[in-house]
Amino acid sequence: MCNLYSVTTNQEAIRRLFQVAEDRAGNLASLPAVFPDQMAPIIRVARGRRELVLARWGVPGPPQVGAPLVTNLRNPSSPFWGPFLGLASRCLVPVNAFCEYAETKPRKTPIWFALDPSRPPFAFAGVWIKWRGVRGPKSAPIDGEHELFAFLTTEPNAVVAPIHAKAMPVVLNGPEAYERWLTAETPDALKLQAPAPEETLRIVAQGKKEDP
Numbered sequence: 001m002c003n004l005y006s007v008t009t010n011q012e013a014i015r016r017l018f019q020v021a022e023d024r025a026g027n028l029a030s031l032p033a034v035f036p037d038q039m040a041p042i043i044r045v046a047r048g049r050r051e052l053v054l055a056r057w058g059v060p061g062p063p064q065v066g067a068p069l070v071t072n073l074r075n076p077s078s079p080f081w082g083p084f085l086g087l088a089s090r091c092l093v094p095v096n097a098f099c100e101y102a103e104t105k106p107r108k109t110p111i112w113f114a115l116d117p118s119r120p121p122f123a124f125a126g127v128w129i130k131w132r133g134v135r136g137p138k139s140a141p142i143d144g145e146h147e148l149f150a151f152l153t154t155e156p157n158a159v160v161a162p163i164h165a166k167a168m169p170v171v172l173n174g175p176e177a178y179e180r181w182l183t184a185e186t187p188d189a190l191k192l193q194a195p196a197p198e199e200t201l202r203i204v205a206q207g208k209k210e211d212p
Contacts, residue, residue: 002098002100003099005095005098006112007034007095008032009121011027013121014041018052025041025053028054033211035057036058037057039055040055040057042091043178044090044092044182045183054147055148056136058071058150059148060131062078062080071151072151072152073152084127085127087186089128090126092123092126093149095121096122097114100164100168111206112205115200115201116202116204117202119204123171123172123177123178124151125152125189125193126151126152128149135148153169157197157198159198159202160195168196170193
């Protein structure tokens with residue numbers, strides 16, 4: 001389960017790549033390490049146009065699970081997750097690299113994956129919701145309405161599986177995939193929930209909890 005990724009492409013390049021019509025993200029700094037409950041950029045459709053906004057990573061989990069925060073959505077057939085998959089709730093999550101942890105001792109080793117060593121941007125297939133409550137760091141909790149996001153996972157491909165055998169994020173790469181995730185009817189959009197082709201990803205770094 002991916003709980004760490006990076007967004008290091010500059011804001012103007014993100015706008016161009018994802019054909020953003022309206023930028024509401026403010027001044028977007030480079031994010032070499034995005035952890036759960038942090039703010040990060042997403043692209044969604046509003047009023048028929050793509051907009052770039054900041055949202056907080058992690059949505060409330062199913063009550064029976066007892067997890068206060070869920071960052072990855074694996075089972076779209078679950079009644080709990082169904083409402084998250086409608087057109088109004090889908091988004092793109094810009095990414096340059098993501099991290100999984102190898103089961104090494106005495107401690108796990110962070111392993112970073114990207115399209116190639118230059119870290120070209122791509123996207124995770126994401127979902128977002130509005131939610132009211134208390135979120136943010138314990139040192140400065142924020143009570144109010146929040147915009148939250150998570151992203152879909154799928155079976156790992158041959159590159160990720162030796163490091164993390166349970167799952168990998170759904171990787172979207174290219175304008176057709178971005179458009180399909182944002183605009184297709186749900187059954188068609190969910191066909192994108194498949195392992196990335198083996199040649200798509202490479203291990204580009206290891207050992208640090210920040211994309212070097």
